[in-house]
Amino acid sequence: MLIIDCPFCGPRAESEFAYGGEGGIARPLATETLTDEQWGDYVFMRSNPKGLHHEQWRHASGCGKWFNALRDTLTYRFHGTWKIGAEPPEAFTRRVQPAAPVGETVVEGLAR
Amino acid sequence: MPADTLMPIAIADLAPAPLRVRWSRQQAIVNFRGDPADAALLQALSGVVGLPWPTRAADCPNDGPADAHHRVVWAGPDDWFVIAPAGCQSAMAKSLREAAGSRHHAVTDVSSGYVVLGLSGPAAAEVLAQGCPLDLHQRSFAVGASAGTHFFKASVWLWRVQDDVFELLVRSSFAGYVQEMLERCTLECGIESD
């Protein structure tokens, strides 16, 4: 069982948390203008990296807040957690960026 | 002489007194949602309950034993439970609304949605440790500390009132489950209901 550092409550047991998939995927605006391919990229395509992975977690049995996490999919190790909208930890910028999905260049998301 | 064959640790380790369990079903419980960065709001809220208004997980201000007094439970950065004497939920909700004024907020009476569970006795922390992953040692979870966590598979809010007195906020529909788990957990120390 992992220890996860809730940005609001501090380090807690994994059993208090719920995983919420890849983080940082902004919902596109003006969805009606998107091609099927662009919309499909947003809905279905995830990076699935070997290594550092930007994730969303929720402190479900706790403060109920969603937050960002950077976790290594190889070692399970968390390299940091941060509130939605806050500055990510330094390791975040070092992670290997997944190849940009097809739609990403034209899809503007709301700021996180 | 092997010490434990004559005086088995298992037996010697038994808690000296049963766990005392008290379910308080009548308390007024009001949920308040609002902006934690609004200092004036927090001050006004604090005035309503006559206690400091907590802004982090660790604190659970209370003014004494249950029933007649108040608690404010930090449930999230913008989320609190005010626990007050039975019957005063409407008045409490009204006062909290007035304190918030025209600010964006939400006040919800959830008195029937939760039950306050009191656990006391020297076995209390060990019993909780059977289903709760928090470190409940005094050095980590002192009197006044509070946390949202789980007891077995029930999400609860937990705070420490005294060294060996804890209170939990349990969703009403989980009360039977929590009682069942308490009974299963106390086969050695025993359990007494108030």
Add this chain to the structure above:
Amino acid sequence: MSASTSRRLPQGGRIDRSRHLQFQFNGRAYTGYEGDTLASALLAAGQTLVARSWKYHRPRGLLAAGVEEPNALVQLFEGERTVPNVRMTEASLVEGLVARSIHASPSIDFDLGTMNGWFSRLIPAGFYYKTFMASQAAWHFFERRIRAVSGLGHSPTVPDPDRYDKRFAHADLLVVGAGLAGLSAALAAGRTGARVILCDEQSEAGGWLLSSDETVDGLPAPQWADHAVEALRAMPEVRVLTRTTAFGYQDNDLVTLVEKRADHLPVGHQPAYRERLWRVRARQVVLATGAHERPLVFARNDLPGVMLASAVSTYIRRYAVLPGCNAVVFTNQDAGYDAALALKAAGAQVIVVDARPAPSGSLGARANAAGIEVLASQVVTEAQGSRRVSAAVVQTLGADGRLAGIARTLPCDLLAVSGGVSAVIHLHSQAGSKAVWNEELATFLPGPPAQSERSAGACAGARTLREAAHAGWTAGLAAVAAARPGASQVGSSASASEQNQPPEVAPADPGDIRPLWLVPHPQGPSRAPKQFVDFQNDVSASDLLLAVREGFENIEHVKRYTAMGFGTDQGKTGNINGMGILAQVLGKAIPQVGTTTFRPNYTPVTFGALAGLELGDAFEPMRTTQIHAWHVAQGARFEDVGQWKRPWYYPRPGEDLHAAVNREVLAVRHGVGTLDASTLGKIDVQGPDAATLLNWVYCNDWSKLEVGKARYGLMLDENGMVFDDGVTVRLGEHQFLMHTTTAGAARVLAWLERWLQTEWPHLKVYLTTVTDHWATTALAGPKSRAVLEKLCADVDFSDSSFPFMSAREGTVAGVRARIFRISFSGERCYEINVPSADGLRVWEAIHRAGTEFGITPYGTETMHVLRGEKGFIIVGQDTDGSVTPVDLGMGAMVAKTKDCLGKRSLTRSDTARSDRKQLVGLLTDDPDFVLPEGAQVLAGEWAQGTDPVPMAGHVTSSYWSPTLGRSIAMALIKGGLSRMGERVHVAMKDGHSRTAVMASPVFYDPKAERQNAS
């Protein structure tokens, strides 16, 4: 066993000679003492043959005295409390204990499986696989015969009556192993006031100290251990757990321990929990897990009477049992001399056969001084004897590793062997750390730690007690410093009487070791009698050589080919010898052959301990409404819906499900019924942007809903698939009450919070769960208004004033209530919501008021039939995560004027296909036949021999409709919405099919007039 063969020494040992314990082994009665293990008691009784081996059913004796014992597995206790595969070296003797050998049929003295041994040349490694799996038919033939003679022990066949519990525990420091290193670490840390947990798998703390004749702090080693434990138990922040095995080192320094609390105590004196599983989260971990002595690999080294030298010392000094009177000690290191000294001191004859040119350390010197005969540069090439060792064949081993000179035979009844020690690095390896081969000690030692663990003592290469004491002490202090940086004194200060320096042990020279992986035999390894490497799995040196000949070079492959290191033993005594032999044959260094990665569990853990208290009714939380007790009193049968217990139906005497449901349905259609709808998820949505949020999360439009009105909504995921539904009521300009499905409440709240928190933090909306706060009585049927009017005077119930899909506040039976006029049955219905503390009172008042109308409580089954007749969907039954509103025929609900989650997906090329599975009603041609739910709908006609048969969809809901007097069903069928009136074939599991016609799923009251009927 007669007294004359007793091998119990007249004095000494840590047994209580005043307490005799009776026990049974393989049906024979024995007596032992308190403090014995089953192994020591049997050995004392002269029972040398204690087991049969797994594959060849060879006679086996005790090899070890502890957890590393590979042979002596027993089925412990009988009946419901039986435990398979217990090492008798770990089973504390207890009055009335009953144990049986596994692998022996019918008995260990006469074992039919021995014939496997006679044919052993025919069944080498890989034999089973190659022979029996050669063809399916061959395997079917052999399988039953193999199963009959293999396997490890028996599972109990009846439920376990015992309770097992689990605890979370937290500490600054967890010390695993309470030998000298572990005790020193715990003492060093404990005296700083740090929170320490010390655990040890044995019945008492002390480890090797209990078998040692050295002194610590001037005290005999066992006595020092007792004092140390006493001192630790006196420290309030230190917890000492014996009989507690650390079996897993998990992520983030979570170490899982299992404490055996009951089996060593007589019935009647056992604690309530038989075993306890500790989940210890420590800031730092000291691994002081010790080392296991390795046997030497020579011909017939598995004969009973061949025993590890360390075990010989332990049986003599700790249990006062002399395993043999005429002993040969065969060693390649100084440690073996300890057994020779113990034997000599106990009065046995002893000769040491040392593979080295001369003993080189302190123990060897002591043996010399004691006048023990040493045959240097010699080895035992073969043990002789039939059911126990009677002689050792000894020959000179040259410096070149070849045999020289003439073999001689030494008669003996005990052959103690010492082939070096293997550090117990299992937990270190489980933590993710990589072990490093140490040439000098010929063992793998811990490498750099991957987590917050540090190894100390024998498991880290310490070879003397003095080294272990210092290493443990240092590790304890370092761990505290790391656990609490900056805090020199964590809590209470140490008292003057407490130890403030490492335990004092006299210096000793451990000497050297001559690595000896396979003792040569004159006949060569493939023709020599079996030279066992892994005793538990009957893997011999020739099996390893065969594996190499067949091309296996990596240890992981060889392991799987030969089964070396499998089973409950996990290669504790055999793995390194096996790797050494492999390396020797391949001409590689041992690290090149590989190192086995250890995974949890170190030793087997019972399912009881893993399950803990969360069993049976408490496996999942059982959520109940505040009206639950009433349902129980009425004899309701219950159904699980998510975590909730909901009344399923209320049978009257003599009624089955169908009779009860038919009655309940007709009562609602013609009179009035009540459903406890408290379980529906309820979320209070408050704030100026509440309607905006609803517009985002529901596919229909909410902006124009008037205050006091209700609307049904469909919630889609981003793929456009329906994932929840329910009625939402506008309570105020900025306040809505959202209903979710019973099972979907938590998921919906998490979903809404996720969007609010991550994507739309600018929306001013707060969500509060109020599911448990409100008790909801759905009062349904044409007479519902009449009942309610008797209880509520402050609401105008006329249809013009309080129409369908609206909400009012009023006082029902004296309680302030929210009344929603919404209906899932199609009948006139009022959902009465009161705070759940008043729920039962109001429910009962409604029933009293309804008595004159024949008010009938109904359960979820009736609710399903009622809604089925109306064609209302149930999310999760008629949908499965792949169904859009369009597929449900509800496409018109999707608002054109706004975006919402999932909307864009509805026009994706795939989602917009016209041949998707769509929801239709099905009317069977035989109106009396109720289709099974889940039945497949065929794409065409049933044609014999069409394989595979193309499918067009499946039945999602199917009922007998008492209202219509016929069966009804709903189904998802490809292109169904445009195929109304077509006949389809529905496959039955008996191979036949039934015909049905596709129709509107609204089978009853298509004009929706019933909702105003009274």
